[in-house]
């Protein structure tokens with residue numbers, strides 16, 4: 001049976017307003033996606049969770065560097081020369097592939113995986129993934145610049161500025177979330193691989209010699225983070241890069257991988273980038289990037305441990321992991337961690353009369369300053385709950401006739417569908433408590 005989970009998730013995302021195809025009225029644009037009302041909240045909640053997990057530490061501060069940087073940054077960083085993928089074309093059907101995605105057998109026989117023709121693949125050539133553009137009105141080589149392919153370089157060239165103003169001592173980290181652009185040869189799998197995406201990166205500056213210790217430390221931290229995000233542990237694993245797979249800057253690298261419906265794939269890269277980048281920028285700019293360690297009274301170039309996660313890719317992971325077809329109750333549920341859910345509660349009058357909508361409206365108004373809630377009185381109560389189950393809304397509050405007598409309501413939990421009766425006055429604290437509770441995944 002072909003696994004069509006991805007198709008179902010893409011369709012749910014469109015239907016519920018998580019993600020729309022970009023420029024849809026013009027037929028869409030390959031690999032570009034727009035985030036709708038629920039998608040933008042989910043993405044922001046993931047970003048906030050990441051941001052807090054980094055910057056609520058005393059040794060990590062934030063930065064927001066510009067997307068366009070001096071073109072020499074990308075020469076020094078090695079991206080102009082080495083940020084390439086090996087590209088092969090099929091002479092028969094014109095399909096295009098990354099050579100490193102093909103099996104050894106296909107490469108040997110030059111066989112196209114698309115049309116199957118033997119000997120039809122071209123020799124591989126290096127394709128640079130950076131998007132080029134021009135600064136100013138004249139399109140000439142001297143005004144060429146690039147859309148950043150990673151956010152990291154903005155951190156490296158600023159690291160002494162940040163360290164000076166924050167008076168941080170090594171080891172310390174700088175966190176950043178922002179757009180990155182790569183002219184990928186084979187984008188696809190919905191928002192998994194796109195040409196425009198957001199990265200959440202934290203670069204940790206350490207004393208050379210301490211790098212392996214900190215590398216191990218961050219590996220463990222990052223795995224723990226995904227568990228706190230509510231991802232099922234059995235769907236997560238580390239994959240170590242072999243010597244032949246290492247990026248041009250890395251001494252060691254592990255990927256955090258998730259088992260998507262299309263296989264195990266990278267979610268985040270953890271790299272020991274050594275002093276490669278700082279050394280190159282120091283040489284190319286002629287400016288000293290040495291850190292002064294006043295305790296040891298010595299100067300050195302720090303080593304850098306990088307944790308680099310994709311925000312959109314994390315959102316896809318969260319969606320895939322949360323997607324649940326509850327066959328018994330004939331409903332689709334997004335079992336999102338309540339902390340990540342775009343809407344926290346739906347407030348429903350049982351019927352549209354007898355003064356119940358007015359009470360429900362008042363509850364909505366009282367809760368809204370504290371967390372995103374919505375009011376819904378359309379169709380049967382069951383249908384209203386199921387609509388919200390699909391949007392991942394963790395709680396449902398129902399106002400019924402008993403409410404008019406004793407000022408109590410029912411609070412329904414999305415996954416178990418359990419309902420608890422409680423006073424209206426206790427709702428806010430109860431929902432807040434459940435939002436912040438440690439949430440073990442019973443998926």
Ligand code: ATP
Pocket residue numbers: 150182184191192193194195196197198199266267268269308309310311312313314
């Ligand atoms: P791959 O080998 O899959 O192309 P990579 O090893 O080049 O990925 P990194 O440079 O380590 O990826 O980027 C760090 C993170 O940024 C990735 O783990 C991923 O989550 C995210 N990312 C990278 N490229 C893309 C993309 N084209 N679309 C969406 N997210 C991406």
